[in-house]
Amino acid sequence: MPGxxxxxxxRQYEHRWWDGQNWTEHVAHQGQTFQAPLGNPAQQQAPVQxxxxxQxxxxxQxxQPTDGFAGITGALVDGRFSEKEDEAIATQNSxxxxxxxxxxxxxxxGAMVAYQGNVDFAYQGGGASRFIKSALTGEGxxxxxxxxxxxVFLADRAYDVHLLKLQNSGLSISGKNVLAFSExxxxxxxxxxxxxxxxxxxxxxxxxxxxxxxxxxxxxxVVLNAAEAPTFAxxxxxxxxxxxxQTQLKTSMKMGALIGRGSGEAVQVGxxxxxxxxxxxxxxxxxxxxx
Numbered sequence: 421m422p423g424x425x426x427x428x429x430x431r432q433y434e435h436r437w438w439d440g441q442n443w444t445e446h447v448a449h450q451g452q453t454f455q456a457p458l459g460n461p462a463q464q465q466a467p468v469q470x471x472x473x474x475q476x477x478x479x480x481q482x483x484q485p486t487d488g489f490a491g492i493t494g495a496l497v498d499g500r501f502s503e504k505e506d507e508a509i510a511t512q513n514s515x516x517x518x519x520x521x522x523x524x525x526x527x528x529x530g531a532m533v534a535y536q537g538n539v540d541f542a543y544q545g546g547g548a549s550r551f552i553k554s555a556l557t558g559e560g561x562x563x564x565x566x567x568x569x570x571x572v573f574l575a576d577r578a579y580d581v582h583l584l585k586l587q588n589s590g591l592s593i594s595g596k597n598v599l600a601f602s603e604x605x606x607x608x609x610x611x612x613x614x615x616x617x618x619x620x621x622x623x624x625x626x627x628x629x630x631x632x633x634x635x636x637x638x639x640x641x642v643v644l645n646a647a648e649a650p651t652f653a654x655x656x657x658x659x660x661x662x663x664x665x666q667t668q669l670k671t672s673m674k675m676g677a678l679i680g681r682g683s684g685e686a687v688q689v690g691x692x693x694x695x696x697x698x699x700x701x702x703x704x705x706x707x708x709x710x711x
Contacts (some may be wrong), residue, residue, distance in 0.1 A: 430458055452490040490513040504572065509583065509632055516572045517581045517599060517634045524567035527574055528602035537570015561609070561625050574600055579636035590628040590663030593635060597659045597700075602631030612689065613667050622655065622689065626663055635660060638702035644693050652688040656703035663696025 425448060428436040433456065437446040445455045473481055504510055507522040519525060521537070526544055544563040566572055575581065584591065586605065592612070601607070605627045612622035627633055637659055644651050646665055661667075668690045692698050 432456070454490075464478045509634075511583055511634075512573060512582050514580050515575055515578050517583070519535060519566070519572045519574065519600065521566065521568055521570055521572065524565055524603050525600055526563045526603055527566055527572075528576060528598060530601055531560040531566045531574040531576050532566075532572060533575050534573040535570055537568065539566060539568040539570045539572055541566055545703075548654075561598055565603075566600075574634070576636050579638055581634055581636055582641075583632060583634050585632050586627065587630050589630075590626060591633065591660055592624045592626050592663045592665075593633070593660040594658060597635050597637065598625055599634040599636050601627060601633035604631040605629045605633065622669070628663065631640055635698075637698070637700040639700055640697050641700045644691075644697045644699065646691040646697055651691040651697055653691070653697055653699045654703070655687055655689055657699050657701070658689060659698040659700050661691060661697040662693075665691045665693045665695040665697070667691055 423437060423439040423444075424696075425435040426438045428434060428447060429443065430436070433449040434445040435448040436458065437444045437448075443458050445457045447454060447456045501513075505516060508522060510518055512518040516533070519527075521539060529543075532541065542565045544565040581599060592610070593662055595609075606629050607625060607627050609623055610626045612624055641659060644653075652670055670688045670690050
């Protein structure tokens with residue numbers, strides 16, 4: 421007896437392929453064909469009554485679509501790029517952050533590249549004091565509040581994305597490297613101790629409390645342990661550091677044309693104490709001020 425499509429005996433799908441002797445793993449449902457094993461041995465018996473055959477091409481092993489991507493195969497859709505489901509907040513890949521909404525969170529304006537579900541995005545102001553500090557220091561952090569139900573995917577200029585979790589701790593971050601953070605964290609624009617607006621404009625965004633934060637780096641960073649030795653980094657290459665580290669400025673005018681990747685004036689931030697400093701292999705993108 422030749423094979424044909426018949427009503428699925430497990431009633432999970434519309435039709436299942438009967439090869440003439442046994443039920444197979446090939447099923448058809450809502451116009452798509454894929455593979456689904458028949459789990460109950462009692463259901464593997466031949467049907468008593470002959471059913472009208474389902475008019476669809478017989479399955480071929482080499483052409484079976486999987487996971488509902490009917491008729492489409494290739495490395496891009498074989499599952500390796502599928503959404504990661506293990507954790508609520510996770511890096512989807514090195515360039516992309518995925519946040520499953522439970523509690524609202526804050527993200528850089530314009531960082532959303534995709535979302536699934538019912539998600540609302542709204543402008544998040546920083547208050548009068550933060551607005552004034554942003555205008556005076558250039559350390560602005562334009563934020564949007566994300567809330568609702570669903571998954572949100574975030575990225576910024578294809579920079580590398582790194583996820584950190586804070587537990588009653590603090591992190592000082594360059595505002596241009598902040599991608600998103602949980603609403604439970606307190607944030608503010610603060611002057612870096614040992615610096616001033618006249619000496620490099622050293623103001624950073626500080627996050628404190630318990631929660632998560634996603635930061636970006638322009639390339640793979642290095643993380644330096646400031647407790648091991650006196651630590652110095654170029655002002656434009658610094659991404660973040662432990663908020664309780666002591667900071668100071670170091671200027672080497674006679675070597676200004678030779679060291680550092682910043683302004684050429686050899687201004688570095690020195691760090692001391694028990695904590696870490698994150699440095700990226702780039703000055704980042706400088707956006708010219710508009711008159």
